[in-house]
Amino acid sequence: MSKQEQRHHLYALLGKLPPRDRPMTVAVVSRQETDELVIETLLLDINGRERVPAYFTRPRHQTGPFPTVLFNHSHFGQYGVGKEEFVQGRPEMQAPPYALALGRAGYAGLCIDSWCFGQRQANGEVDTFKYMLWHGQVLWGMMVYDSLRALDYLHTRPDVDSRRLATMGMSMGSTMAWWVAALDERIRVCVDLCCLTDYQALIAARGLGLHGVYYYVPDLLTHFTTAQINALISPRAHLSVAGRLDPLTPVVGLARIDQQLRTQYEQDGKADAWQLRMYETGHEETAVMRADILDFYKRWL
Secondary structure, eight states, X not given: OOHHHHHHHHHHTTBSOOOTTOOOEEEEEEEEEOSSEEEEEEEEEOSSSSOEEEEEEEETTSOSOEEEEEEEOOOTTOTTTTTHHHHHOOTTSOSSOXXXXXXXXXXXXXXXXXXXXXXXXXXXXXHHHHHHHHTTBOHHHHHHHHHHHHHHHHTTOTXXXXXXXXXXXXXXXXXXXXXXXXXXXXXXXXXXXXXXXXXXXXXXXXXGGGSOGGGOOTTHHHHOOHHHHHHTTTTSEEEEEEETTXXXXXXXXXXXXXXXXXXXXXXXXXXXXXXXXXXXXXXXXXXXXXXXXXXXXXXXX
């Protein structure tokens, strides 16, 4: 099966999704300028069910089009945070927030509120999961769909260099980054922080309860391993950073993924485009991680 056929197969596991070519509308709610950034607050009509609040940021004193990062926010059971993580940061991540860090490096960024987070938290994660399941839908599938449509939106902006798109995130956002990059070849660079989790290793470690209900896709393990999904990103650049003490990413599973991806990237003639870096920490971003991530973008984006 070709990589493109595998992408179609993986996407088909995500339940009943809206059409990918559904018409999209975007409203600019507000626009503000800081000393270093222009920040647009947006409302995207992309899925036909509920509108998607988002932030788009770009360097204030530079001229585009800009290389752009689709930033995927994390979970941490803090449903009120959502896209605010991108512009305000969070304790588990380094300062400054990624909107500013990316802006200082010359990049634009987009972050949406995922289902059940930020301004979309009214119905709750568990209730939303159950409601969607009754209707043949998968919560993770609808989350991925919104992220893919966010990429579609970036392609409509004249201030975005659509040839230089990346995606990244921590924890839940990490998982979203590698799913989106696997499914969409428009992503040039993928960076995942602290959630490249081998499913079989997680089962062996009795760690299923560490991930929210959103994480679970029916029948996924019949068809794909974590490494097989991530192999669809090759030969595009992919950096994974992980903590050796992080229970969400068992080390034995990381080693398994690393071995398989090294083989895939070597076969695709881009051995140096895949990197797994591990640090003596838990489920958090360290200063060294942040520096390594920005260096990776500088090289590959």
